[in-house]
Amino acid sequence: MAQKIIVTGGAGYIGTHTTVELQKAGFDVVVFDNFINSDPSSLDGVQRITGTKPELERVDCADDVAIADAFAKHSDAVGVIHFAALKAVGESVEKPLMYYQNNIRGLMNVLDNMNKHGIANIVFSSSATVYGVPDVLPVTEETPLKPATSPYGQTKVMGENIISDAVRANPNMRATLLRYFNPVGAHPSAEIGELPLGTPNNLLPYLTQTAAGIREVLSVFGDDYDTPDGFCVRDYIDINDLASAHVAALKHMLGGANGVNIFNLGTGRGVSVMELIKTFQDATGVKLNYKIAARRPGDVPAIWADATLANKVLGWRANVPLADTLRNAWKWQVKVCEKNN
Ligand code: NAD
Ligand code: UD1
Numbered sequence: 001m002a003q004k005i006i007v008t009g010g011a012g013y014i015g016t017h018t019t020v021e022l023q024k025a026g027f028d029v030v031v032f033d034n035f036i037n038s039d040p041s042s043l044d045g046v047q048r049i050t051g052t053k054p055e056l057e058r059v060d061c062a063d064d065v066a067i068a069d070a071f072a073k074h075s076d077a078v079g080v081i082h083f084a085a086l087k088a089v090g091e092s093v094e095k096p097l098m099y100y101q102n103n104i105r106g107l108m109n110v111l112d113n114m115n116k117h118g119i120a121n122i123v124f125s126s127s128a129t130v131y132g133v134p135d136v137l138p139v140t141e142e143t144p145l146k147p148a149t150s151p152y153g154q155t156k157v158m159g160e161n162i163i164s165d166a167v168r169a170n171p172n173m174r175a176t177l178l179r180y181f182n183p184v185g186a187h188p189s190a191e192i193g194e195l196p197l198g199t200p201n202n203l204l205p206y207l208t209q210t211a212a213g214i215r216e217v218l219s220v221f222g223d224d225y226d227t228p229d230g231f232c233v234r235d236y237i238d239i240n241d242l243a244s245a246h247v248a249a250l251k252h253m254l255g256g257a258n259g260v261n262i263f264n265l266g267t268g269r270g271v272s273v274m275e276l277i278k279t280f281q282d283a284t285g286v287k288l289n290y291k292i293a294a295r296r297p298g299d300v301p302a303i304w305a306d307a308t309l310a311n312k313v314l315g316w317r318a319n320v321p322l323a324d325t326l327r328n329a330w331k332w333q334v335k336v337c338e339k340n341n
Contacts, residue, residue: 004076004077005028005029006119007083008033008081008110010033011033011056015081017187017242018081020046021244021247027250033059034059036102048191062106064109071114071116078120080119082110088201089201089298092151108162115170120172124176125178128235128264128305129150138270139304141179174253175261176260179305180237181264181266184239184325188324188328193335211333212334217290218289219293220291220293222296234304235270236271236276237265238328241319248310268318282323284327
């Protein structure tokens with residue numbers, strides 16, 4: 001019988017792509033989501049790709065009673081991938097308690113219920129944000145962490161610490177903390193992709209919405225950084241590559257890897273905002289309206305991953321070329337526009 005995995009936040013951007021990869025790998029997926037930042041129809045997209053709709057529990061991870069009921073129903077699961085969290089940095093500064101309540105309480109409830117039912121394996125969505133402005137590039141998992149600059153970032157640092165303490169106290173438990181760099185793109189089928197609500201804060205959805213004429217112009221934040229071309233540098237990782245890393249992490253734990261394992265998930269290549277814009281234009285043939293604007297406060301000038309550890313230990317590496325990723329993002333954007341018209 002297939003092994004069951006609980007995917008919290010499984011209806012969201014990374015969760016849907018990971019559900020596809022889990023199903024392809026033969027796992028039985030049950031999604032726990034309260035749709036605070038997604039729509040149930042995203043799971044229809046998953047079904048159109050894999051032929052199987054994941055089982056769904058409409059549940060808030062921060063609701064102690066409801067989440068206990070959901071876990072009791074699925075106590076035969078062998079692992080949890082915990083995506084469920086709020087993720088808007090600016091909003092977290094305005095509403096810190098909402099972020100701690102949702103992200104920290106949700107995580108604590110998940111860990112409590114895992115302990116209660118003897119579910120041993122958890123994969124946690126962390127972020128490169130834990131490295132702050134790094135002193136040395138690229139960053140490895142050994143790079144010192146910097147104090148978080150937002151409540152959102154704080155929930156990731158705290159989440160890593162809470163899980164590490166929980167594993168230390170329970171030798172039967174295993175965890176993998178995945179530090180994502182910048183996830184971008186969509187499934188090549190354009191059945192699933194990123195669906196930001198309102199005005200996007202992140203570069204790629206803003207870029208594709210501008211290319212589609214929904215936004216007038218993309219502001220490029222800063223051209224005077226101490227980087228090769230003066231623009232901010234990031235490590236943009238294809239969403240399908242990112243998703244498959246979760247399957248690799250899970251198999252690593254199910255294969256017996258003990259304790260807490262931490263991996264950077266990136267391509268190992270830094271790409272500037274201008275390089276990304278040019279690659280998008282070349283890959284899609286679409287001309288983008290952009291202007292140079294002031295630096296965005298709080299931006300890290302440059303960060304990219306050393307992903308050697310994940311390559312070595314998980315046998316995983318990022319494969320999809322950036323041009324393909326950007327073409328997939330554009331195909332998804334076009335489809336979303338067609339649906340909305
Ligand atoms: P997303 O908002 O698309 O998906 C999150 C999902 O979790 C949504 O479906 C939402 O409805 C659900 N959710 C939120 N709170 C919940 C709760 N209390 N109970 C049940 N469901 C809840 O976000 P995403 O981009 O897929 O991010 C997934 C995870 O990865 C998050 O933890 C995020 O912080 C982390 N992360 C994302 C990025 C990124 O750039 N997308 C980068 C680093 C880390
Ligand atoms: C941001 C968050 C980070 C979070 C990540 C994923 C901040 C300071 N950091 O990272 O905590 O984990 O998103 O959700 O918010 N850019 C433009 N114009 C735009 C938008 C972005 O030029 O309209 C530039 C930015 O200056 C940056 C790059 O594009 O250099 C990527 O920005 P973004 O997609 O917001 O991601 P991060 O800032 O890396």
